[in-house]
Amino acid sequence: MITLRFYSIEDWESFVNMKSELIELKAQLLNLRRMVDERTKEVKQETEKRERIEHEVAKLERLNIIGQLAAGLGHEVRNPITTIRGFLQMLQNKTDLLTYKSYFDLMIEELDRTNSIITGFLSLAKNKPTELKRQCLNKLLANLFPLLLADAYSQGKKCIFEPGDLADLDIDTNEITQLVLNLARNGLEAMPPDGCLTISTFMDGQNIVLSVRDEGPGINSEHISKLGTPFFTTKESGTGLGLPMCYSIAGRHNALIEFESGPDGTTFLVRFSQPMEKTHSEN
Numbered sequence: 001m002i003t004l005r006f007y008s009i010e011d012w013e014s015f016v017n018m019k020s021e022l023i024e025l026k027a028q029l030l031n032l033r034r035m036v037d038e039r040t041k042e043v044k045q046e047t048e049k050r051e052r053i054e055h056e057v058a059k060l061e062r063l064n065i066i067g068q069l070a071a072g073l074g075h076e077v078r079n080p081i082t083t084i085r086g087f088l089q090m091l092q093n094k095t096d097l098l099t100y101k102s103y104f105d106l107m108i109e110e111l112d113r114t115n116s117i118i119t120g121f122l123s124l125a126k127n128k129p130t131e132l133k134r135q136c137l138n139k140l141l142a143n144l145f146p147l148l149l150a151d152a153y154s155q156g157k158k159c160i161f162e163p164g165d166l167a168d169l170d171i172d173t174n175e176i177t178q179l180v181l182n183l184a185r186n187g188l189e190a191m192p193p194d195g196c197l198t199i200s201t202f203m204d205g206q207n208i209v210l211s212v213r214d215e216g217p218g219i220n221s222e223h224i225s226k227l228g229t230p231f232f233t234t235k236e237s238g239t240g241l242g243l244p245m246c247y248s249i250a251g252r253h254n255a256l257i258e259f260e261s262g263p264d265g266t267t268f269l270v271r272f273s274q275p276m277e278k279t280h281s282e283n
């Protein structure tokens with residue numbers, strides 16, 4: 001224990017001053033620590049965000065290279081496929097070949113599947129032309145909704161559309177339709193019968209966000225890093241081109257795709273970061 005002895009009133013005063021300075025210094029130190037903690041947290045969040053964006057850009061670049069390769073090959077392969085399909089259709093109707101009808105059907109079906117894989121591949125190229133038109137995303141979704149509803153009902157599942165109040169957006173109708181169909185089909189395929197798929201839109205600051213939420217079992221953690229890689233699929237009859245197409249389309253629309261997944265379901269968010277106008281379009 002320290003014993004303090006004061007020889008004069010000045011001694012006492014300077015001790016009291018020192019003590020209050022010390023208390024103030026301590027408070028400043030605590031404040032500084034808090035600021036350092038907050039700044040560290042901010043830097044960590046910024047770094048994570050930057051890493052996420054870099055990861056997305058690298059993924060898009062890979063998709064673009066694949067898409068460019070496919071563009072060259074795809075056009076060459078498509079022409080002979082069209083010729084073969086035409087001949088098969090012609091032969092299919094010959095009376096002496098009617099016994100082979102089921103074979104012809106199967107061959108044509110397989111050619112159509114090949115064609116749709118090529119179409120999916122072609123859409124991965126970054127330089128694929130887009131026809132942007134200013135419109136309300138809700139309108140596009142409302143037009144598409146009956147198709148999604150029919151898809152859901154045919155599997156004994158439900159589908160809800162919750163439109164938010166949105167600004168207009170420059171989008172390519174066909175491409176965004178394809179993106180919504182791919183995400184919605186993944187959601188429906190992930191859910192057991194009775195599950196409900198919720199499609200909603202909302203504004204998040206300046207961003208328009210499209211959300212596709214399912215009640216499936218979530219994405220297996222081992223699969224998360226592979227999502228968006230062409231031909232990655234866990235489904236028997238999947239091609240693994242659905243999500244790569246979505247990422248590619250999002251890239252062409254200056255949008256980011258994020259997802260949250262857990263045992264109660266998965267939510268895919270498409271965040272459009274285009275400069276917005278407050279007005280709504282009339283068409």
Ligand SMILES: Nc1ncnc2c1ncn2[C@@H]1O[C@H](COP(=O)(O)OP(=O)(O)OP(=O)(O)O)[C@@H](O)[C@H]1O
Pocket residue numbers: 182186187190214216218219220223227228232233234235237238239240241242243244266
């Ligand atoms: N909502 C989801 N819930 C759970 N897993 C999902 C979900 N969406 C995607 N996945 C996983 O990601 C994989 C890749 O999806 P992607 O859409 O690219 O291909 P796919 O659905 O398998 O085939 P397709 O080419 O027919 O779309 C799926 O096989 C599935 O394992």
Ligand SMILES: [Mg+2]
Pocket residue numbers: 182185186238242243
């Ligand atoms: Mg899919």
